[in-house]
Amino acid sequence: MKYAFYPGCVSKGGCPELYTSTTAVAQKLGLELVELKEAACTGAGVLNEKNPELADTLNARTFAMAERLGLPIMTICSTCQGVMTQTNHKLQSDKSYLAKVNSNLAGEGFEYKGGTLIKHLLWILVEDMGLEKLKTLVSRPLKGLKVAPFYGCYILRPSSVLGYDEHPARMTYIEQVVSILGGESVDYTGKTKCCGFPILTINERNSVAMVGDHTIEAKSKGADCMVTPCPLCHLNLDGYQPKASAQKGAKIDLPVLHLPQLIGLAMGFEPKALGLQRHIVSARGVIAKVAT
């Protein structure tokens, strides 16, 4: 299976371990990735605040690159996935708007015809590859590991645009993957809530309070770690956990793994090859539990 790979800004910036673990795991999964090196940032939902047409044009440029390759796009970030899906929906459902956006792209040598499919790695695993195939690649089952899924807003809402009417089971894909890897999912109310990252610089107190609430709740339900398909959620839930700990007056210490890191662990990769040493909250406990 071949995909146009859209790594997003964060896997090239604050979460290099996401990029490394994705490419390592993808190879073993048999996913051939053609990186869209010239693609721009999606705007992360912020660019369209001020100038939606500009943000949509930048995204249409990316879709056109994949269309030219004849490949669907693979994302590894809930936010990229959500922003791109929403733009694609807008362009596909309004032909005159698509024409307007294409006129913006004309001088750049791109034209988007409207046919690009955009899928997060999580969806690819379940829908394109199939969990049975993933099961055959598990060499170190995550036996006894309790994992709290954290989806990230943009891969969930608005559900009608993000394909949940056709694929209602997308609500449970992380749980399904965890189970195939041999682990156990922890259910808690925070798993579909906001991590607080978008307001981190604007209102740190509120953002950190969200980190504290979700990590403490997951921990109280017995989680050994969290796993997220969104590096922005990871940056906040992992990077600001020490501040959340101080704000809540409670020791939290809950490692937050990227989805491909958890998969890689179960596939027998060395923790270092997955960049697990790079987290702010040490993942040593998880590694030890999986090794035994």
Next chain:
Amino acid sequence: MQVSFKVRRFDPEAGKPPYYDQYTLDVPDYFTVLDALLQVRDEVDGSLALRCSCRSAICGSCAMHINGHAHLACKSRIQNFASKTGEIVVEPMGNMPVIKDLVVEMKPFWSKVQAVTPWLIPEGPPPQREYVVPNSAMLELAGVMNCIMCGCCVSDCTVLTVDKSFLAPAALAKAYRFVADPRDGVSEERLRELSKRSGIWDCTRCFECVQQCPKNVAPMERILALRAKAMEVGFTNNIGSRHSESIARSVKHSGWLDELRVPIESAGLFNIKALIGYIPVGFRALVKGKVPPIIHRPRPGADSVKRIFEKLEVRK
């Protein structure tokens, strides 16, 4: 079909903590959650407290949590909510104090709506005849005027859960309704107020309110539109606005986000307290090798991105 309702009960006068009651009913497929709850109240347990009136998704009285999210009970068919085992969990709305069972205190909700001056303040004396406004302007407002003040958006707002001072989606959507009304004469003053703490910039863009609104008001989209209008009229001396500008600048110049620069530019170069606050976080990240490249190099294709910016910025 047989459905089992797990209903959260609470009576502050009884002095006991909240608990759940289970009611199993045999009801027709077309029943709504409200139909079923009314049957419970009429035939099984007359002490169950809930609010309702029109039963037609117009009055906005019967909002409650159904399987963990806010919905109008009268618009929610049981067949869409029953689990495989035939269970539906019903609880009061979130973010509001519970008065009894499924009835919540709406006073904080109304006080926030009141805080945005939810009426039209025209400029100058009223015209001799009716106001004449373009149809397109009113069409734009029609969506937001559908709000029935049910509270679903406020119930599931993720910011309000951590900060009771946040104006929250319903009041902010209401504010948009007047800011965007061509007859209003004080839009600028409204935007000045809304740009302050607890206003438009505190929304975390989680889409919960868009998802839960039973009338497609899309409050978050209105909040984003308010941000754009506020920046347009020049209320840019705030952290939210600087954050937005910084991200745009970064993408324009390199094609991608400069994660080191955005927080610094957002806080403001002279905001010493905030900048010092970044040091421990930055230090921890540095030790673990989680720091973005110090020299932020343009992506291949950055020139093309820049040209698109220049083309569309000029047109704006």
